[in-house]
Amino acid sequence: WKGLGMAFCVILAVAAARFAIFDALHIVLDRKPSEALAAGSLLLAIAVGLLPMINTYYAQYEGPRRAAVLIGSFGLLLILLRPPLPIKGGAECPKLPLALCPRLWDASHTPRRE
Incomplete structure (x- = not known):
């Protein structure tokens, strides 16, 4: 159970750091990253964050190693293929205020459309 709790914490940490990852990509690329690049980078960050925990608890x-490789390769495929994602910025909530709608990005961290 300890390893599963740590895996959940890694996923929460990447979700909390999504704006920092977006800003780092923005600085490196000197433009806003695309939706696929931003989402793929989040998946790669999750896979890289899970590797030390997998090597310690599930060697x-x-x-678990295959799951981490699958998550990382899906993120890499998103980055390389750059498919257009259906909804810009995450969930679409037309009748809810912005604070109640679960969104991946806020107004200043919106990826560019491809």
Whole structure:
């Protein structure tokens, strides 16, 4: 259970740091990153964050290692293929105020459309 709790904490940490990852991509690229690049970078950050925990707690099992590789390769595919994502900025909530609508990005951290 300790490893699963730590994996959940890694995912929460990447979700909390999504604006910092977006800003780092913005500085490196000198433009706003695309939606696919931003989402793929978040998935890669989750996979990289899970690797030390997997090597410590689940070194003898192949399943967690394969899951981390699958998450990382899906993020890398998003970055390389750059598919257009259906909804800009996350969930679409037409009748809810912005504070109640679960969104991935805020107004100043909106990825550019491709």
